[in-house]
Amino acid sequence: MVTLTTEEQAMLGGDKGAAVQKAMELLVRYAEALDADRFVETNNVAGVPGSSNAFVKNYYKEDGGDYRAVFSRFDLDSDEVVDVPRMNAYSCHLQGGMDPELWVEQGMTPEAKANFDSDERETAAHGVQILKTCTPYIAGNVPVMGEHCAWMESSAVVFCNSVIGARTNCEGRESTSAAMLAKRVPDWGFHRPEFRRGQHSVRVDVPVDDVFDWGMLGYFVGGAVEDTIPVIEGKVSGQSLIRHKHFGAAAASSGGVEMYHMVGITPEAPSAEVAFGGDRRGETFVYDAAARERIYETLNSVGTSTDVDYVMLGCPHYSIEQIAHAAHLIEGRKVSANSALWVFTSRAVKATADANGYTKMLRDAGAFLMTDTCSSISAAVPKGTKVAALDSAKQVHYLPAIMGIEGWYGTTAECIDAACTGKWNGRLN
DSSP: OOOOOHHHHHHHTTTTOHHHHHHHHHHHHHHHHHTOOSEEEOSOEEEOTTOOOHHHHHHTGGGTSSHHHIIIIIISOOSSOOOOOOOSSOEEEOOOSSOSSSTTTTTOOHHHHHHHHHHHHHHHHTTOEEOOSSOGGGTTOOOOTTOBOEEOOHHHHHHIIIIIOOBOOBOOHHHHHHHHHHOEEESOGGGSGGGGSOOEEEEEEEEEOSHHHHHHHHHHHHHHHTTSOEEEEEEEOOOOHHHHHHHHHHHHHHHOOOOOEETTTSTTOSSHHHHHTSSOOSOEEEEOHHHHHHHHHHHTTTOOOOBOOEEEEEEEEEOHHHHHHHHHHHTTOOOOTTOOEEEEEOHHHHHHHHHHTHHHHHHHTTOEEEESOOHHHHTOOOTTOOEEEESOHHHHHHHHHHHTOEEEEOOHHHHHHHHHHSBOOSOOO
């Protein structure tokens, strides 16, 4: 049974309007399903409120088939369509379905673009920040340690919990949309200190110091611990936002990790004892040279042909440092006529790339710097793509399966070289 505060009772009773009432009704059902006995307040919510494709809108055609109908029926699971006010919590919109400028190059239709624009206008009008990224923490939404959040997007959630030390479960569209109105989420899971303790050990016996190896270690960790909390110790160095971004995304993809501790690196793990909340427990997994080799082979197991016709960078969305690195790697070179290079980032970061000339450097080489989405989210790849090269363990896990193509995992430099030569020149299995 959920215990409600006076304010929460008022919201549930309709004192704050019909939409907030519907949001509280959904959140109470959610809390009861989780066996949570109370809510925590949040003023930091990241989701995809009200946005939908034409199919979803047509499904709610009898209710008006618009943003209002989708938000009421789909997001709030309401038994009636209600007016949707401006959001009460600080809220941001995560990635969308297409680049607002390069949608033709992505193969989108004018009808899809018109729907995209309409949803975006509605989203902004309801007080939601248009970040359109899977990395809100490098596009203006940076919580602080201990802050209660309600975030979607697995790679954002694991970064939020692990690197920042803020608190969020891996929420869904419905709970985030409701939280935007009610400023509440169930007090359960990663919101509670006792749930954030380590559950298994991972010992790293080989040096892990660059982005490429951090991604492979993340993929190993996720596969080993699945959806539990690992405590990682050993030869891990060079920690940075970029490395954590790739590690967490890979661990969330291969095993559903939503939080990890790195001893002496992440904020809730000054020691293994603190990370575990006492004595060690669970299993110990070892990442050694043999394990590294197995992970490399696994990530490249869907690559056969060395003819690369598509290179995708930016999963999770590239930071300005990564864009600068890619631009300098390709400077003075050209993308092969037999290949294509798409780099994905957020609008906020692209504005910085524009100002620094990196967007032009990429464009002069025949590459595109795109925003708002990625090939897995939008299912958009250059026409005729059969073989892709990727520098993200997360993306090589998903894209080949989603699009039915081959994929190679390599360093950013290897991927840039593949785009310029049309050939995979990295190591073959």
